[in-house]
Amino acid sequence: MSEIPGFDLQRAVAQVAREVHERWVSLTERTAFVGGAEVEAFEQAFADFLSATGCVGVANGTDALELAIRALGLEPGDEVIVPAFTFIATAAAVTLAGGRPVFAEVESTTLNLDPDDLRQRITDRTVGVIGVHLYGRPFQVDAIVEACREHRLWLIEDAAQAHGARWQGTAVGNFGQLSTWSFYPAKNLGCFGDGGAVTGNDTELLDRVRLLANHGRTAHYEHSEVGRNSRLDALQAAVLNCRLPLLEADNERRRAIAQTYREALSQLRDVRLLEDRSDRLPVYHQMTILLPQRDALRDHLAARGIGSGLQYPRALHLQPAFAASGQRMGDLPVAEAAGEQVLCLPMFPQLTDAEVDTVCKAVVQFFD
Ligand SMILES: Cc1ncc(COP(=O)(O)O)c(C=O)c1O
Known part of the structure; x- marks a missing residue:
């Protein structure tokens, strides 16, 4: 594999x-x-x-x-x-x-x-x-x-x-x-x-x-x-x-990869994609999806040799380093849920089309 x-x-x-x-x-x-x-x-x-x-x-x-x-x-x-x-x-x-x-x-x-x-x-x-x-x-x-x-x-x-x-x-x-x-x-x-x-x-x-x-x-x-x-x-x-x-060409490739991911994953009911708006040109540092079964999907991908990232697993007001902020669990529900649901799929300009396809299929298979 x-x-x-x-x-x-x-x-x-x-x-x-x-x-x-x-x-x-x-x-x-x-x-x-x-x-x-x-x-x-x-x-x-x-x-x-x-x-x-x-x-x-x-x-x-x-x-x-x-x-x-x-x-x-x-x-x-x-x-x-x-x-x-x-x-x-x-x-x-x-x-x-x-x-x-x-x-x-x-x-x-x-x-x-x-x-x-x-x-x-x-x-x-x-x-x-x-x-x-x-x-x-x-x-x-x-x-x-x-x-x-x-x-x-x-x-x-x-x-x-x-x-x-x-x-x-x-x-x-x-x-x-x-x-x-x-x-x-x-x-x-x-x-x-x-x-x-x-x-x-x-x-x-x-x-x-x-x-x-x-x-x-x-x-x-x-x-x-x-x-x-x-x-x-x-x-x-x-x-x-x-x-x-090389940056502009690299960013263009990232957008093309993101488009492939979006097309393959948008049909999945439990997966949420971040919104691309027409007034912005993103550079897809990460390809991030959100889903309640985040940890199970991550394990499923790892078992197939596919890496993924958690950027970020915890909202910052919940970090011990910022306890002095006085902001607590429940204060910022969207940020808190994001920490529990985000998953970053493989994303770098040198990924091949075949690799992106393999990742898409593995994600789709998780829901089959
Ligand atoms: C959003 C954001 N801000 C700041 C930094 C800090 O940059 P550095 O790691 O070069 O200190 C990073 C790097 O990971 C980042 O992603």
Whole structure:
């Protein structure tokens, strides 16, 4: 029985291994490990890819969020509204920056931040909102931008899963004051280790992120404030320079795979697919379905050598790390049910049509 993994890093690496090797040899010969031409070239290329003004490479997507929050401003105890259903880093960054994450409900149809619930959670301590384009599917940009504008809140787009996704034709990453990215190897645009970036259209804010990410440094040994060391490594920037030109084609392939899944699975009564809306171009970081028999289907697939993922098995307000939020089981029912029902099917651009077909048949067979 041949295995079909949920994600296959080997196949992703093979696409660019030779070119990366050449660039790494060159970097090693030049001992150009921190900053330099590869990092600068990537920052420019990624900003151009998004049609954004600028990009600051940082060490990972979690630092990107924390640095963006600090650059936008947060006093100890200030509240930042985040969706209850996302990776922990979205909310942890608020805590790390000295703030208090307030968890909001997600829409049942998309599992993205619910703009109406978001409005209910705004208090006079709220300073900002972090929206997440979960699974590479743009959130409800217009309603969330409008709520932030009305209440004078900053908005960060956590686009860690959404490289190349679009809302009404514009790349995500152009709607908040700042946007943050992860280049963890499994992302749509991934490097061979950790990497991240902050992008935006406000040069002053981006300069502030760069200052905070580089020891608050104004000159080599001059520091205007306490910053941290969170820079994009030159070796990782070289990988990203090899992979960025492939991103659009990779995303297109992900959408084609998703379409095959959707056609095969939409007839299953117990399976719920997330809604694709015509004003958004998703990039299918994950192919997520929801079903009450999630764990049994997962076992059924595993017994046939098919991998799957649980992103995420528990809403964040139920994590012990956020017990201080005061939000409890029952407070955010859609996010809580999602944790019990989501299943992420194999999704990566190098999956073959035959493999996708095998997965579809295995899912359909589960209900026979
Ligand atoms: C939505 C989201 N935000 C933030 C992060 C954090 O990125 P990193 O793992 O690069 O720190 C991730 C990565 O998994 C993510 O999926």
